[in-house]
Amino acid sequence: MEREVLAVVLPPCGGGRRVWVDGRDAGRARRPADVAELLRRAGIDPARMTDTGTVEWRGGGPQSWR
Secondary structure (H helix, E strand, O other): OOOOOOEEEOOOOOOOEEEEEOOEEEEEEOOHHHHHHHHHHOOOOHHHOOOOOOEEEOOOOOOOOO
C-alpha cells in the first residue's frame, strides 16, 4: 500500500511551529493559515490540514500555538 504525502507540524517552540513535508523542512508557521500556505506550496490541499492521514500534529492540534 502506497503511503500518502505526510506533513508533520512540530510542537510550538520559539514563536511558531516548524512544518515538515515529505521529510523536508517546509518552513515555520505562526498560525493555522501559515500551515495551510505551506501545504499549498507543497501541493497538498490545505483543506486536508486536519486529516490525520495527511498531517500529523505533534504537541497539540491546529489550535495549539504556545
